[in-house]
Amino acid sequence: MQISISTESPDLPKHKCLALGIFADEKPPRGVCGFIDWRLNGLISRGIKKEIIFGRFEEKVVIPFLPRIGSEILLLFGLGKVSDISYDKIYNAAYLVTKTVDKMALDSFAFDLYGERRLGLVTSNIVEAIITGIFDFLSSDIEKLSRMKACAVTSSFSLQAVSQGIRQFKTNVDDRGSVDISPMEEVFAPTLSF
Numbered sequence: 001m002q003i004s005i006s007t008e009s010p011d012l013p014k015h016k017c018l019a020l021g022i023f024a025d026e027k028p029p030r031g032v033c034g035f036i037d038w039r040l041n042g043l044i045s046r047g048i049k050k051e052i053i054f055g056r057f058e059e060k061v062v063i064p065f066l067p068r069i070g071s072e073i074l075l076l077f078g079l080g081k082v083s084d085i086s087y088d089k090i091y092n093a094a095y096l097v098t099k100t101v102d103k104m105a106l107d108s109f110a111f112d113l114y115g116e117r118r119l120g121l122v123t124s125n126i127v128e129a130i131i132t133g134i135f136d137f138l139s140s141d142i143e144k145l146s147r148m149k150a151c152a153v154t155s156s157f158s159l160q161a162v163s164q165g166i167r168q169f170k171t172n173v174d175d176r177g178s179v180d181i182s183p184m185e186e187v188f189a190p191t192l193s194f
Contacts, residue, residue, distance in 0.1 A: 001134065001135060001138055001145050001146070001148045001149075001150065001178060001179050001180065002148070002149045002150070002179075002180040002181075002182075003131060003150055003151075003152070003166070003179060003180065003181050004149070004150075004151045004152070005151065005152045005153075005154065005159075005162060006110065006151050006152070006153050006154075007154060007155060007156040007159065009035075010032045010035055010036060010069075010110075010112070010153045011035070011036060011039045011068065011069040011070060012070050013070050013071075013110065013151070013153075014070045014071070015070060015071040015072075015108065015109065015110040015151060016071070016072055016073065016106050016108050016109065017071060017072065017073040017074075017075055017101055017104070017106050017108070017109040017110070018036070018069070018071035018073070018074050018075065018109070018110045018111075018153070019075040019077060019097045019100075019101065019109050019110065019111045019112075020032055020033040020036060020074070020075070020076055020077070020111070020112050021033065021076075021077055021078075021079045021093060021112060021114035021115070022044070022053065022055045022059075022061075022076045022077065022078055022079060023055050023078075023079050023080070023081065023082045023085075024054055024055035024056055024057075024078065024079075024080055024081050025055070025081045025082055025083075026055070026082060027045070027048055028042075028044075028045045028048070029044055029045070029048075031112060031116065031117070032112035032153055033076070033112065036069060036074065039068050039069055040066060040068060040069065041068075043063070043066075044076065047061070053076060054078065055076075055078045055079065055080070056078045056080060057078050057079060057080035057084075057089070057093075058077075058078060058096060059076075059077070059078030060075065060076070060077055060078070060100055061075070061076040062074070062075055062076075062104075063075075063076070071110065073104070073106075075097065075100060075101070075109070077093055077096070077097050077100070077114075079093055079114055079115065082115075082118050082119065083119065085114075085115040085118060085119060085121065087121070087125055087126070087129045088129075089115075090114045090115055090121075090126055090129040090130060090133070091129040091130070091132055091133040091136075092133065093114050093130075093133070094111070094114070094129065094130040094131075094132070094133025094134050094137075095133035095134070095136055095137045096133075097109075097111065097133075097134075098133065098134045098137040098138060098148075098150075099137050102137070102138075102144065107144075107147045107148055107149065108148065108149040108150070108151075109149075109150060109151070110150070110151040110152075110153050111130065111150065111151070111152060111153065112152075112153050112154070113126050113127060113130065113152065113153075113154055113158070113162075114126065114130065116154075116158070122161070123158050123161035123162065123164075123165065124161045124162070124164035124165035124167075124168060125165065125168070126165065127152070127161070127162050127164075127165025127166060127168075127169070128165045128166075128168040128169045128172065130152075131150075131165070131166065131169045131173075131179070132169060132172075132173055134148070134150055135169075135173060135175060135178075135179060139175075139178075142178075145178055146178070166181055
């Protein structure tokens with residue numbers, strides 16, 4: 001599995017699939033999802049208003065071929081209520097998002113940091129939970145694990161915390177070298193050491 005990071009505006013990078021978390025009680029959506037909603041002229045907000053999109057935990061909404069963003073497919077994954085978010089839920093969401101991406105026969109996707117800047121969650125712990133969830137789903141199939149490319153979409157402000165989260169993953173999970181973080185080494189050069 002190869003992990004990379006993008007600090008570009010989330011609508012620009014060319015990804016096969018952009019998987020974003022959406023909360024049931026954030027109307028309109030915030031964070032990266034809110035920004036993408038804005039780029040899509042309120043498409044997600046209209047879906048919420050029309051009760052097509054709810055944000056319930058494990059809800060999946062797939063929207064293909066969107067103009068105005070670089071990704072071919074937008075996958076919205078329900079995270080439930082903001083007050084219920086936890087690192088375990090973030091891990092489960094990442095596991096299930098990866099399972100969904102796999103069922104769509106894709107071998108790459110981008111994701112936001114589910115729950116970042118909400119209820120005092122620590123960004124490094126969010127990153128560790130997400131990467132662990134992705135890894136745990138893929139680890140049962142070595143071919144899928146070696147093929148998958150995942151890209152964290154975040155701001156340059158969060159780079160140090162993302163670096164710490166990757167360190168925590170590498171320390172706490174025996175990935176046997178199967179998680180390649182070399183695409184991030186340039187970005188993290190001064191902060192990354194394993």
